[in-house]
Amino acid sequence: MxxxxxxxxxxxxxxxxxxxxxxxxxxxxxxxxxxxxxxxxxxxxxxxxxxxxxxxxxxxxxxxxxxASCGIDELRSTIASLSGTDVRADLRVLARQSVEHMLAKRAMMCVSLAEEAAGTDDAPEWRGPSQIVDELVAYFTARIAAGQMRGDALVLARCFLGTFFSYVVGRKIWGSGAIADPAAIDAIVDVFLNGACV
CATH class of the missing domain: 1.10.10.60 (Homeodomain-like)
Structure with a gap:
C-alpha cells in the first residue's frame, strides 16, 4: 500500500x-x-x-x-498501416484522418493561432505540427525513393498538410459546417497528386 x-x-x-x-x-x-x-x-x-x-x-x-491535441500517435499508427503500394489510396486515408482530426481540434487550433498572433515571445516551439510534418516527410521520402512520386519530400509534406489546414479553416469561413466532405477531400488529393506523381 x-x-x-x-x-x-x-x-x-x-x-x-x-x-x-x-x-x-x-x-x-x-x-x-x-x-x-x-x-x-x-x-x-x-x-x-x-x-x-x-x-x-x-x-x-x-x-x-x-x-496533447496534435494527434501524432494516431498519425504514426495510420502511416504504419498504409500499404505504400497505392499512393492515391494512402493519401486519401491520410487526408481524411487529418481533416477529421483538425475539425475535432479546430477550437484548439484557434486558441493556438490567437496566442501566436498575440506575439507571446516566450512560448516554446509547438512541436506537434513539426512532428506531423516529419512523419509525412518520411512517408513522402519512401514514395519518392520507390519512384511513385517526385519532388522534395519536405515541400510535399508542407503543401499536403497546409492544403488540408486551409480546407478546414475555409469550411468555417464559407459556412460549410463541421463535417468533412469525402468527395472534396478525394478531389484535393487528386489535385495534389497531379503535381507530385510520376
Missing part, C-alpha cells in the same frame, strides 16, 4: 489529463486571457497548487494542451 503523499504514475497522468481537458474547455470558450488558472483548477476538481505542481505556469499548461 502506498503511504500518504505518494502518487502513482497513473494517478499523476489522470490528474494532468483532467487539468488539460478543463483548460481546453475553458480556453476554447473564453480564450486564455479570459480564463484564470483558479477557474481551470476548479473545473478539473483540483486546487490551484496542484495545477502549478503539474505545469508550473499557465503558459506551460497551454503548451501541454497544444501538444
Amino acid at each position: 502506498l503511504a500518504a503523499g505518494h502518487r502513482t504514475q497513473t494517478g499523476v497522468e489522470e490528474t494532468r489529463a483532467r487539468i488539460i481537458n478543463a483548460a481546453r474547455e475553458l480556453f476554447e470558450a473564453r480564450g486564455t486571457r479570459g480564463t484564470t488558472t483558479r477557474e481551470v483548477a476548479e473545473r478539473a476538481g483540483v486546487n490551484e497548487a496542484t495545477l502549478f505542481r503539474h505545469f508550473g505556469s499557465k503558459r506551460a499548461l497551454l503548451d501541454a494542451m497544444r501538444e
Whole structure:
C-alpha cells in the first residue's frame, strides 16, 4: 500500500489529463486571457497548487494542451498501416484522418493561432505540427525513393498538410459546417497528386 503523499504514475497522468481537458474547455470558450488558472483548477476538481505542481505556469499548461491535441500517435499508427503500394489510396486515408482530426481540434487550433498572433515571445516551439510534418516527410521520402512520386519530400509534406489546414479553416469561413466532405477531400488529393506523381 502506498503511504500518504505518494502518487502513482497513473494517478499523476489522470490528474494532468483532467487539468488539460478543463483548460481546453475553458480556453476554447473564453480564450486564455479570459480564463484564470483558479477557474481551470476548479473545473478539473483540483486546487490551484496542484495545477502549478503539474505545469508550473499557465503558459506551460497551454503548451501541454497544444501538444496533447496534435494527434501524432494516431498519425504514426495510420502511416504504419498504409500499404505504400497505392499512393492515391494512402493519401486519401491520410487526408481524411487529418481533416477529421483538425475539425475535432479546430477550437484548439484557434486558441493556438490567437496566442501566436498575440506575439507571446516566450512560448516554446509547438512541436506537434513539426512532428506531423516529419512523419509525412518520411512517408513522402519512401514514395519518392520507390519512384511513385517526385519532388522534395519536405515541400510535399508542407503543401499536403497546409492544403488540408486551409480546407478546414475555409469550411468555417464559407459556412460549410463541421463535417468533412469525402468527395472534396478525394478531389484535393487528386489535385495534389497531379503535381507530385510520376
